[in-house]
Amino acid sequence: MVIIAVPSSGSGGLNEIVSARFGRCASFTFITVENNEIKEVKSMPNPASDVMGGAGIHAAQVIANNNADGLIVGFLGPNAAQSLSALNIKIYQAPDKQLTVKEAMDLYLKGNLQTISSANVGAHYGMGRGRGRGGGMGRRSNF
Amino acid sequence: MSEKPKIICVTGGKGGTGKTLVAVNIAIMFKNSGYKTLLIDGDSENPNTYLLMNGQLTRNSEVLFFKPKIIEEKCTKCGLCAQNCAPHALLHVDDSIPIPILTVCSGCRLCYKICPSDAIEPDFKVIGWTYTSKAYGVDLFIGELKPGEARSAAIIETLMENLEDIINNNPNKYDVIILDTAPGAHCDVELLIGNADIVIPVTEPTKFGKLDLLRIIDLIKLLEKDYRAIVNRSSLLGFKDQFMKELKDIGIHILGDIPLDKDIVNSYCQGIPIMDKTSQFDRMGEGYQAFLKIFENLKEWIHQKN
Numbered sequence: 001m002v003i004i005a006v007p008s009s010g011s012g013g014l015n016e017i018v019s020a021r022f023g024r025c026a027s028f029t030f031i032t033v034e035n036n037e038i039k040e041v042k043s044m045p046n047p048a049s050d051v052m053g054g055a056g057i058h059a060a061q062v063i064a065n066n067n068a069d070g071l072i073v074g075f076l077g078p079n080a081a082q083s084l085s086a087l088n089i090k091i092y093q094a095p096d097k098q099l100t101v102k103e104a105m106d107l108y109l110k111g112n113l114q115t116i117s118s119a120n121v122g123a124h125y126g127m128g129r130g131r132g133r134g135g136g137m138g139r140r141s142n143f
Numbered sequence: 144m145s146e147k148p149k150i151i152c153v154t155g156g157k158g159g160t161g162k163t164l165v166a167v168n169i170a171i172m173f174k175n176s177g178y179k180t181l182l183i184d185g186d187s188e189n190p191n192t193y194l195l196m197n198g199q200l201t202r203n204s205e206v207l208f209f210k211p212k213i214i215e216e217k218c219t220k221c222g223l224c225a226q227n228c229a230p231h232a233l234l235h236v237d238d239s240i241p242i243p244i245l246t247v248c249s250g251c252r253l254c255y256k257i258c259p260s261d262a263i264e265p266d267f268k269v270i271g272w273t274y275t276s277k278a279y280g281v282d283l284f285i286g287e288l289k290p291g292e293a294r295s296a297a298i299i300e301t302l303m304e305n306l307e308d309i310i311n312n313n314p315n316k317y318d319v320i321i322l323d324t325a326p327g328a329h330c331d332v333e334l335l336i337g338n339a340d341i342v343i344p345v346t347e348p349t350k351f352g353k354l355d356l357l358r359i360i361d362l363i364k365l366l367e368k369d370y371r372a373i374v375n376r377s378s379l380l381g382f383k384d385q386f387m388k389e390l391k392d393i394g395i396h397i398l399g400d401i402p403l404d405k406d407i408v409n410s411y412c413q414g415i416p417i418m419d420k421t422s423q424f425d426r427m428g429e430g431y432q433a434f435l436k437i438f439e440n441l442k443e444w445i446h447q448k449n
Contacts, residue, residue, distance in 0.1 A: 048231075051231065052229065052230075053229065053230045053231060053247065054228075054230045054231025054232065054244075054247050055231070057231040057232070057234055057244050057247065058231045060234065061225070061231075061234055061235060061236060064236040065236055065237050078246070079244060079246060079247055082244060082246070083234050083242075083244060086234060086242045086244075087234070087236060087242075
């Protein structure tokens with residue numbers, strides 16, 4: 001059994017869109033996978049979305065406290081990557097297009113997602129407008 | 144001069160306007176006039192003042208920055224440190240020992256102070272160095288930030304703490320102290336301006352120069368300091384009169400201007416300050432005369448303030 005965390009839009013769930021941002025996404029959806037099948041889906045608002053600084057670190061802590069073994073993510077900053085690596089959480093690269101959580105999970109279950117080991121964007125990439133408020137748009141608008 | 148040394152900050156907002164050139168030559172002119180002079184280079188990312196004076200650096204000390212050290216045997220895994228760490232530099236997962244993420248640690252020591260089981264001890268990392276030197280009769284004190292480190296203000300704080308010690312322990316050691324700043328209007332520059340008696344922003348006759356001058360003057364006013372600006376390369380493309388008028392029209396106080404001058408370029412490239420008594424530069428040259436006039440205006444200004 002593994003638990004996969006997916007940063008999601010809205011209040012989370014399989015039908016929501018995967019958020020491109022990690023630290024400042026709206027919600028996390030946690031999917032429990034057993035025998036390569038989705039067993040259970042939980043979601044929660046992301047408490048790190050509006051912290052002043054260190055959102056990536058805080059978000060890594062949140063998904064670790066929810067026992068996540070892996071994370072599917074579009075863009076990952078250096079502090080988040082460092083934290084996830086310290087916590088031994090596997091990172092899967094989401095494709096660069098708009099997907100629902102369900103579609104992303106289907107790719108994961110088919111083994112079509114690549115793991116990444118380091119940051120793929122610079123610090124504060126996902127902050128967009130309104131520094132520290134999490135009110136920005138990031139580069140893409142699929143959340 | 145009064146008993147306490149006079150502290151003059153040379154700054155300017157824009158990079159490459161000639162802050163260091165002005166700081167070095169003002170220091171040399173004070174030395175020429177018999178004043179005991181200290182020049183502090185507060186541009187910790189480009190500490191190059193000594194190069195304009197052909198100086199050699201001597202490592203003075205390391206600048207240390209706090210980092211938390213977790214004593215695992217004492218840690219109760221309560222997570223209080225992580226909950227209260229504003230930049231989230233402590234990663235805490237339930238029932239495990241917090242992991243410091245040092246790249247975002249601000250060095251505030253809160254974790255060390257609040258840990259209920261004394262499981263966090265202060266540890267330190269080297270983030271830079273200070274150097275001393277002496278060239279052309281002027282003492283130099285220089286701060287350098289280790290490449291890749293972010294907390295440059297800690298280097299400037301170290302320089303200013305040392306300066307305070309010098310003034311408190313030996314008020315007569317120096318008559319004049321010149322502070323040379325980095326470009327910009329950020330906290331490093333603010334710290335230096337805040338420690339000065341008077342401020343000389345150096346600009347150039349371009350739109351960039353004017354914008355950055357206005358920004359640095361805003362900072363100088365915020366710190367309630369008196370300033371007078373120097374326009375360097377004033378003869379650039381013949382805009383001098385127009386530029387000087389623009390500054391005058393918005394009420395900017397001017398200490399003087401320095402025209403484009405071959406001797407200044409030569410002195411800069413050779414690392415021989417143009418105003419040094421032993422230098423071979425033309426005493427009647429435009430650059431030399433401009434510096435003399437600036438020095439007269441500066442002494443007059445200081446005299447008025449006393």
